[in-house]
Amino acid sequence: xxxxxxxxxxxxxxxxxxxxxxxxxxxxxxxxxxxxxxxxxxxxxxxxxxxxxxxxxxxxxxxxxxxxxxxxxxxxxxxxxxxxxxxxxxxxxxxxxxxxxxxxxxxxxxxxxxxxxxxxxxxxxxxxxxxxxxxxxxxxxxxxxxxxxxxxxxxxxxxxxxxxxxxxxxxxxxxxxxxxxxxxxxxxxxxxxxxxxxxxxxxxxxxxxxxxxxxxxxxxxxxxxxxxxxxxxxxxxxxxxxxxxxxxxxxxxxxxxxxxxxxxxxxxxxxxxxxxxxxxxxxxxxxxxxxxxxxxxxxxxxxxxxxxxxxxxxxxxxxxxxxxxxxxxxxxxxxx
Amino acid sequence: xxxxxxxxxxxxxxxxxxxxxxxxxxxxxxxxxxxxxxxxxxxxxxxxxxxxxxxxxxxxxxxxxxxxxxxxxxxxxxxxxxxxxxxxxxxxxxxxxxxxxxxxxxxxxxxxxxxxxxxxxxxxxxxxxxxxxxxxxxxxxxxxxxxxxxxxxxxxxxxxxxxxxxxxxxxxxxxxxxxxxxxxxxxxxxxxxxxxxxxxxxxxxxxxxxxxxxxxxxxxxxxxxxxxxxxxxxxxxxxxxxxxxxxxxxxxxxxxxxxxxxxxxxxxxxxxxxxxxxxxxxxxxxxxxxxxxxxxxxxxxxxxxxxxxxxxxxxxxxxxxxxxxxxxxxxxxxxx
DNA sequence: AACGTTATCGGGAACGTTCCCGGAAATAGT
DNA sequence: ACTATTTCCGGGAACGTTCCCGATAACGTT
Numbered sequence: 001x002x003x004x005x006x007x008x009x010x011x012x013x014x015x016x017x018x019x020x021x022x023x024x025x026x027x028x029x030x031x032x033x034x035x036x037x038x039x040x041x042x043x044x045x046x047x048x049x050x051x052x053x054x055x056x057x058x059x060x061x062x063x064x065x066x067x068x069x070x071x072x073x074x075x076x077x078x079x080x081x082x083x084x085x086x087x088x089x090x091x092x093x094x095x096x097x098x099x100x101x102x103x104x105x106x107x108x109x110x111x112x113x114x115x116x117x118x119x120x121x122x123x124x125x126x127x128x129x130x131x132x133x134x135x136x137x138x139x140x141x142x143x144x145x146x147x148x149x150x151x152x153x154x155x156x157x158x159x160x161x162x163x164x165x166x167x168x169x170x171x172x173x174x175x176x177x178x179x180x181x182x183x184x185x186x187x188x189x190x191x192x193x194x195x196x197x198x199x200x201x202x203x204x205x206x207x208x209x210x211x212x213x214x215x216x217x218x219x220x221x222x223x224x225x226x227x228x229x230x231x232x233x234x235x236x237x238x239x240x241x242x243x244x245x246x247x248x249x250x251x252x253x254x255x256x257x258x259x260x261x262x263x264x265x266x267x268x269x270x271x272x273x274x275x276x277x278x279x280x281x282x283x284x285x286x287x288x289x290x291x292x293x294x295x296x297x298x299x300x301x302x303x304x305x306x307x308x309x310x311x312x313x314x315x316x317x318x319x320x321x322x323x324x325x326x327x328x329x330x331x332x333x334x335x336x
Numbered sequence: 337x338x339x340x341x342x343x344x345x346x347x348x349x350x351x352x353x354x355x356x357x358x359x360x361x362x363x364x365x366x367x368x369x370x371x372x373x374x375x376x377x378x379x380x381x382x383x384x385x386x387x388x389x390x391x392x393x394x395x396x397x398x399x400x401x402x403x404x405x406x407x408x409x410x411x412x413x414x415x416x417x418x419x420x421x422x423x424x425x426x427x428x429x430x431x432x433x434x435x436x437x438x439x440x441x442x443x444x445x446x447x448x449x450x451x452x453x454x455x456x457x458x459x460x461x462x463x464x465x466x467x468x469x470x471x472x473x474x475x476x477x478x479x480x481x482x483x484x485x486x487x488x489x490x491x492x493x494x495x496x497x498x499x500x501x502x503x504x505x506x507x508x509x510x511x512x513x514x515x516x517x518x519x520x521x522x523x524x525x526x527x528x529x530x531x532x533x534x535x536x537x538x539x540x541x542x543x544x545x546x547x548x549x550x551x552x553x554x555x556x557x558x559x560x561x562x563x564x565x566x567x568x569x570x571x572x573x574x575x576x577x578x579x580x581x582x583x584x585x586x587x588x589x590x591x592x593x594x595x596x597x598x599x600x601x602x603x604x605x606x607x608x609x610x611x612x613x614x615x616x617x618x619x620x621x622x623x624x625x626x627x628x629x630x631x632x633x634x635x636x637x638x639x640x641x642x643x644x645x646x647x648x649x650x651x652x653x654x655x656x657x658x659x660x661x662x663x664x665x666x667x668x669x670x671x672x
Numbered sequence: 673a674a675c676g677t678t679a680t681c682g683g684g685a686a687c688g689t690t691c692c693c694g695g696a697a698a699t700a701g702t
Numbered sequence: 703a704c705t706a707t708t709t710c711c712g713g714g715a716a717c718g719t720t721c722c723c724g725a726t727a728a729c730g731t732t
Contacts, residue, residue, distance in 0.1 A: 002478075003453075005718055016682045021720060031680060048451050052397065053718035055388045056687045072413035072617070080407060084434070093452065096432055098420070115384050116429065117339075142338075258621050281408070282616065285594050287623030341688055352712045357690060367710060389688035392717045 004045045065113035067123040075279040082301025099126040120144035120308045127189035144311035148304040159323040160304040167293040167328035168201025180245035184217040187249035229256030245273040273336040289333035340381040401449035403459040411615040418637025435462040456480035456644045463525035480647035484640040495659040496640040503629040503664035504537025516581035520553040523585035565592030581609040609672040624670035
């Protein structure tokens with residue numbers, strides 16, 4: 001697939017490459033007639049500047065890297081939509097990588113991304129990642145990084161999160177106000193920032209309503225496969241006294257719980273009320289319709305990308321980094 | 337963010353760039369000691385070859401473009417997973433674009449992709465695309481293209497599809513065998529190849545069981561928003577005699593139907609049986625659990641990417657192109 | 673007429689890498 | 703001791719583009 005270059009145009013028109021280049025960039029020091037000639041010929045030959053050559057010259061790839069746990073997850077695919085919107089609008093393209101919730105793959109992805117010379121990195125950390133040195137080093141070397149949703153307080157940069165504390169607080173309080181007392185909390189990894197915050201919101205709601213905190217009701221889940229979740233659910237149901245509500249911290253966990261409770265023939269919400277932290281598109285069509293704390297995924301992606309591009313395009317490092325806290329929305333349906 | 341280059345190494349070690357380059361590529365004509373020296377220094381300085389420079393030299397971007405209608409769709413995100421697996425394994429990276437089921441955006445995406453100088457293109461056409469000249473031209477210019485799922489018979493290249501006819505036939509026959517006679521079919525666009533095939537499968541099943549084909553039961557839907565689908569469903573329900581089953585041709589349509597039927601208080605499957613052509617992860621958790629024809633999305637992505645990379649890496653154009661037909665799986669649940 | 677201005681263009685280096693070509697030194701072969 | 707071969711390395715062009723530095727005319731100014 002041969003593509004026409006500036007040299008081809010120059011040769012065909014008996015001009016120098018500099019002249020052609022300047023004509024194409026509409027430089028003032030080119031004769032309007034020459035300019036016209038070049039432009040027309042370029043149009044005719046369907047000339048497209050080679051972005052690779054430009055990247056080499058400018059030492060800039062016009063690409064940003066995005067690492068998410070998985071794209072087959074409605075929250076992240078929506079976030080990616082937001083990221084792409086801003087990125088494309090500002091002339092960047094997006095390279096998407098998946099960590100699959102694995103620390104090793106995340107490190108490998110980071111490696112790929114630096115090798116690919118992206119101009120910046122947008123990342124939502126895997127829940128198996130407790131050590132963030134791979135990101136810290138990169139950041140100290142000067143690569144612009146913005147964290148979103150799954151952030152870490154060890155990295156000093158812009159962050160975009162949702163109000164996890166408030167969302168969890170509202171969800172828990174809603175369960176309490178509807179008469180629940182033994183509320184189990186299934187969450188992801190204990191070192192994940194968002195998990196900590198949601199747990200804190202959960203505890204604060206309990207405290208406000210004078211319900212004692214019971215550690216046995218908290219489940220940190222390393223894996224997301226339905227078998228693992230089912231085991232956790234079974235163990236929780238064997239507790240005495242039995243829990244009367246589940247509050248889950250993610251898409252996958254909510255779905256897994258729902259599935260397990262169905263299989264175990266537990267009536268929702270009569271026996272167990274269920275509310276999740278999720279962006280499932282079909283949440284209202286589930287059986288029963290799932291109550292959720294909904295996150296503004298698209299907006300998160302948009303603002304995170306915006307911050308990153310600002311970071312990339314500003315020559316000097318900003319003195320202070322901001323953490324943007326977007327509001328969640330609690331949607332009560334049949335499951336609670 | 338300054339990165340160390342071959343020149344830096346050469347200068348530091350008092351060697352020429354050629355020597356360093358050859359040492360790094362483990363050339364036989366470099367003294368083992370020198371090689372050792374270079375390798376150690378490169379390792380110490382964390383040298384990474386600049387892929388942009390390589391791309392410029394080799395006139396190869398090591399990137400493939402992927403255009404799908406939307407990634408926030410489980411079928412496509414699974415397919416992308418498959419694509420990425422093969423692509424990364426073979427050293428390519430993946431640039432994802434979304435057409436949002438819009439012809440204009442698809443054309444724009446194609447433009448971006450050629451401007452970005454990808455080595456090949458993987459595409460699942462938007463349902464509003466009736467004219468595929470933008471792809472044809474590209475293909476004739478020599479860009480390797482592989483179509484998957486949403487293919488077009490106007491483009492003569494490798495294709496990866498599922499057995500749409502058989503899947504639709506089985507779904508329809510299943511409805512017939514469970515006593516349904518007035519089976520409505522909601523499908524996407526009339527010029528979409530997969531829509532035609534599924535319609536053909538539907539008709540064949542009717543014919544086999546001597547059920548007359550009624551055109552009024554077929555709905556081509558241009559839009560996927562719930563309002564539009566709801567209107568279609570309402571109109572179908574006003575028919576006389578009323579349909580007793582719906583067979584939908586996509587994720588979105590199945591979900592939309594389910595939603596509309598719920599809102600209209602129609603009992604599923606008592607009044608209307610429902611079966612979809614979808615890869616929804618939560619299909620078994622819906623209310624009622626949704627019967628579906630399931631497509632091997634991940635495998636489709638994998639094989640499509642494999643074919644494309646073979647195409648890219650073979651110097652000569654293959655004489656004949658193949659169409660790979662993967663099998664669907666029908667999963668009967670509560671909705672039918 | 674001599675000079676400064678302006679308009680218009682070309683030459684060539686640079687970005688990071690590979691690879692062809694050539695060349696010096698060391699070794700082997702007679 | 704002389705040539706032939708091997709070993710090891712450097713120079714420089716090339717990929718496509720931009721941009722700095724000149725260069726040549728034509729023009730205007732005194």
